[in-house]
Amino acid sequence: MKFPPRKALGSNEIKSINQVIRYYKKKGIDPGYQGYFEHSLCKKFSLMMGGGYTDACSSGTAAAYIAISALNLKKGSEVLISPVTDSGPLNALILLGLKPRLIDSYPNSYNVSLKQFLNRVTKKTKAALIMHIGGETSQIYEICKEAKKRKIKVIEDCSQAPFARSIWNKKYSLCNKKFVGAFGDISFFSTMYSKTISSSGSSGLVFTKNKKLYRNVLSHADRGKQIWRKNINLKDPSKALHPALNLNSNEFSSAITLASLNRVKKTIKGRIKFLENLNNDLKSSKTCSVVYKNFKLFSPFFISIHIKTHLLKIGKINFVNNIKKEGVPLLNSYGCIISDWKWARKYMQDKFITKNAINFKNNSFNLFLNENYGKQESRAIVAKIIKVEKKFLK
Template sequence: MAITTWTFPTRHSFGEEEKTALMRLCDQAIASGNTPGYNGPEEEAFGKEFAALLGGGYADGVNSGTNALYVALRALNLPPYAEVAVSAITDPGGMMPIAALNCLPVPVDTMPGSYNIGPEELEARITPRTRAVVVAHIGGEPAPMQEIMAVARKHKLPVIEDCSQTHLASVGGQLVGTFGAAAAFSFMFGKLACVGGQGGVVYTRDEEMYWRIRRAADRGKPFNRPAGASNELVAINCNMDEFQAVIGRVQLKKLADIVHRRQAVAAMLRERGLGELRSVAIPQDAAADCCYWFWRLRFRQESMPCRKAEFCAALAKRGLPINPEYSGALPARQDWFRHRSDSHPWTSAPDKTCGSRDYPTPNADTTVASHFNLMINEAFTAKDADQAMAIFREAEQELCQ
């Protein structure tokens, strides 16, 4: 049997526009004799332009998505050893800032057959010690925020949205990032838009929260305080610099088109019968408008004579870009959490059971075991979609003989 092979199209997301913007900033620096720094005009403009994309509000550029979450949480001024309910499936950087702030991350199980948490799963993890909630939108797929916010309001808990993987997606007609007290976005090089190698944004609709974010992002500096005030809280330097911001401003102009093109790629694959295959199911909330950082697909074990690993290997050897198992996005299964290897804050908490407490996440475990991720991007053409479908069908045929 002949094997179809395919070369994954590169994004070419960096172009002459970014080069021109960087050269303009360099030319200004050379002419003035001043090195571009941070908290400058480019970063200010970037923040305003990002907030405008989300319908208004306030945004502060920072140096990574992980630090965006750190800053958003620091701005809440949570007490030491507070419990923070957080999505079980997330990047380690979506959970570690909680412990770094002397708080206790409490993993919330996902909805059945989903990478995202739901209201019932959140309710089950809330205790009298819970002080905040972090909701991650995974892979470009929004969590059910209306229902989650209802639970949070019931318990009077602030919600931080982790939108590191999900830009300009919406649920129920509302953009992710606009539901909670604040939202963290990543702009690292592999995301839908970037500011270079690493970068992030903290967004809020509340002006007072914005000023707390600004202080938390820059060593507690007294932004929006009377003259003579000094640094008022302990925080680290998370500033975005002017070079990052000038790239980001160009990338923001491309972001909506990138999202639309990724959605078009998903539509092309649907039209070509991806969801009708014996081997693959397409799970998705009908109320959600995804941006497809990757595409979560379920392996139909009930219809196939092989295991998921064999099927994914057959796809990969033909060049289809997949992640066969998203197990790296279960931080509570990693040594730092399982062994509480840093000891603090767990061993210092008033409740001494924190260091050994287990948080079962059966839905998340089952979903990771039964799903795989298809990596798509905005450079896919109709020909690429045809090739991808040929590979799916060929792998299926090979394993069903």
């Protein structure tokens, strides 16, 4: 069976490229920085987030770098970081001269709960970089509440969970209405080609509800320039406030991202439906299951499938590779556990190892999905899993 490709570069994205060409041809100018399409994208995104300010930039890594820079943390400051992410956000902390201090995930997850945050927070902690991995959320409402008491800034990485809602809190109805990225002081989203909101290339978004922080975002995204000022010549470097790199987005990327954003709710809905089917179908498996609950609040990106490895007569990797050989689209071992990166160890504040995150990696695999998967795909995946399981059950 062939699993349907995503084809994120759909007809609306293609139309949007033509729109950019038409718009600038008509204007008789070349597409530049902070133009019409970037403005439209940022306005729409802010609106969908429930109000605030957005800046588009060149990548998710750039967005992380800008968001962290905007907080003006002193060099050497201690910053807590979730155990699982792409290397970009960690590299941003390191290159900004900050001291990353790892937090573990809660058992059977790549995300962080308040307990793990409290286990690792110290009097020296100045900020916390909290990720929402695989479409599930961290316990962000409670973490932000505790962080605020301690004057700790919270940066959310929503790259893998745009428009997911927090599932943890006691004030369930409040968080049900609020999307991740709107809890912390500032948040960032990678919109690189394979993300739920896709720019069909490299791109990112920074979001905040705080106008002052937003201005810091703008200047840190473009060479220290006061982008918000209408009465100065932005091409004149003497008017800049501080040194910063050029991490600007562009009009084509913004227009494509806007087209993707316009159908993101539908994208997420389709993925949730698939996840519900899969969860149901997997009930017939003795070894594999989806450990998450509350799928309706998710923004599925990949699905971690938990394996009862003790029931198998072969190792986990061997078992998963057999499922992969059957054609199931999956990643057998997630590489994004920071504790596993030897090169990063010397930059960390201490030698803490995130045992829960490593344990989850060792007992799960990441199933890829997209919004074109339906009942048929779910049944086919589970049939393959059960076929392999029957062969290798003790």
